[in-house]
Amino acid sequence: MISIRSLTEADLDAADIVLEAAYGPSGGRRKERMRRYLSLQPDGWLLALLDDVVVGTVGAMDYGPFAYIGLMAVHPSAQRRGIGLMLMQRLLAWLDARGCPFSLLDATDMGAPLYAKLGFVEDEKTCMFRCDDRTLELHQSERVGQMRADDLPELVDFDAPIFGARRSTVFASFFASDPTRALVARDASGQISGCLFAQSHMLGPWVARTPADAEALLATALTLTYAEAPGVIFPASNAEAARLLLRHGFVPQRVLSHMRRGGATAPGQRSQIYAQASFVLG
Numbered sequence: 067m068i069s070i071r072s073l074t075e076a077d078l079d080a081a082d083i084v085l086e087a088a089y090g091p092s093g094g095r096r097k098e099r100m101r102r103y104l105s106l107q108p109d110g111w112l113l114a115l116l117d118d119v120v121v122g123t124v125g126a127m128d129y130g131p132f133a134y135i136g137l138m139a140v141h142p143s144a145q146r147r148g149i150g151l152m153l154m155q156r157l158l159a160w161l162d163a164r165g166c167p168f169s170l171l172d173a174t175d176m177g178a179p180l181y182a183k184l185g186f187v188e189d190e191k192t193c194m195f196r197c198d199d200r201t202l203e204l205h206q207s208e209r210v211g212q213m214r215a216d217d218l219p220e221l222v223d224f225d226a227p228i229f230g231a232r233r234s235t236v237f238a239s240f241f242a243s244d245p246t247r248a249l250v251a252r253d254a255s256g257q258i259s260g261c262l263f264a265q266s267h268m269l270g271p272w273v274a275r276t277p278a279d280a281e282a283l284l285a286t287a288l289t290l291t292y293a294e295a296p297g298v299i300f301p302a303s304n305a306e307a308a309r310l311l312l313r314h315g316f317v318p319q320r321v322l323s324h325m326r327r328g329g330a331t332a333p334g335q336r337s338q339i340y341a342q343a344s345f346v347l348g
Contacts, residue, residue: 068114068116068147068148068149068152069114070112070113070114070152070153070156071112072113073104073111073112073113073123073125074104075101075104077113077120078097078101078104079097081097081100081123082094082096082097082100083120083141084120084121084122084123084139084140084141085097085100085123085139087139087141087142088139088141095266095267095293099344099346100137102239102243103125103127103136103137103347104125105239106236106239106347107125107126107127107128109160110125110126110127110128110157110160111124111125112124112125112153112156112157114140114149114152114153116144116147116149121140121141121143122140122141122144122153123137123138123153124136124137124139124150124154125157125346126157126161126169127236127346127347128161129230129232129233130166131167131230131231131333132166132167132168132169132170132230132231132329132333133161133166133168133169133170134169134170134171134346134347134348135154135157135169135170135171135346136344136345136346136347137345137346138150138153138154138171138177150177150180151180151183151184154181154184155184158184158327167328167329168326168329169186169326169327169328170324170326170332170348171186171324171325172192172322172324172325173322173323173325174322174323178323178325181325185327186325186326186327187325187326187327188323188324188325188326189325189326190301190302190303190324190332191301191302191321191322191323192299192301192321192322192323192324192342193299193300193301193302193308193320193322194297194298194299194320194321195297195298195300195308195311195312195316195317195318195319196295196296196297196298196316196319197288197296197297197314197315198295198315198316198317199315207251207282207283207286209251209279209282210249210250210282210283210285210286211249211250211252212245212246212248212249212250213241213245213248213249213250213261214245215241215245217250217258218234218237218238218241220257221250221258221261222234222237224257224258224259224261225237225261225273227334227335228334228339229333229334229348230332230333231333231334233271233347236271236343236347237261237263237271240265240271240343241263247263247264247265247266247290248261248264249261249263249264249283249287251279251282251283253279259274259275259276259279260273260274260275260276260280260282260283261273261274261283262274262283262284262286262287262340262341263343264287264290264292264296265296266292267293267294267296267297268296268298268299268344269284269287269297269298270298270299270343270344271341271342271343271347272298272300272339272340272341273338273339273340274338274340275338277306277310280306280307280310280340281310283340284310284314284340288314297319298311298340299341299342299344299345300340300341300342301336301337302321302324303337304336304337304338304339304340306337307339307340307341310340
């Protein structure tokens with residue numbers, strides 16, 4: 067018997083087993099990321115159970131103007147039973163009931179047909195690059211400094227038209243995790259012109275007004291230490307991001323379909339998004 071229910075913190079170990087089976091090992095990082103996602107959107111996560119055993123997950127971050135969906139996974143032993151479809155239908159019904167006008171996600175080739183059945187269409191591609199050469203000589207830019215707590219309101223105002231929604235709680239969460247890895251760029255007048263949160267394994271969120279601002283943030287971020295070669299997830303429509311990353315020793319890893327359900331166009335100014343926070347948070 068298949069059932070769907072809300073995910074709680076007590077379910078994280080069981081959910082991580084499904085995610086490890088579906089996406090591969092992460093050394094515990096995926097579980098901690100899911101803990102963050104659950105804290106940001108406690109009512110936005112679902113589990114699928116087959117005979118009372120957890121076999122599937124999915125969730126969404128509802129930003130108001132739109133939602134971002136991620137970590138849709140079904141354990142390989144339970145696939146081809148319609149569980150993924152059931153999870154997505156329940157999640158989309160929840161978003162519709164909240165009045166969320168449209169939803170976004172990044173789909174693999176395997177997942178895209180399921181999302182198309184549910185009304186999603188491809189807007190563009192999403193790229194993932196990973197740093198392959200840390201031997202480049204890099205210097206911290208004078209334009210970039212560590213973020214302060216009192217920068218967050220200004221940062222949210224700066225970011226909102228770029229991302230398409232206000233993500234106060236997301237920025238506050240990443241800042242609280244490690245303020246020393248939260249970077250902000252300022253223009254000649256002292257106004258914020260970009261930001262980059264350097265996670266232990268990837269870069270993002272990362273937005274910038276100009277390519278020069280983006281490069282200054284990247285150069286500073288790459289002087290930090292990482293648990294592994296950092297990855298970057300970014301919109302393919304930001305061609306400058308690809309050129310910048312290639313110059314700084316990154317190489318292409320994956321290409322996914324950036325898909326939308328509802329609305330006429332994707333929100334925000336994606337040409338100024340140099341890295342998503344993750345495949346879940348956008």
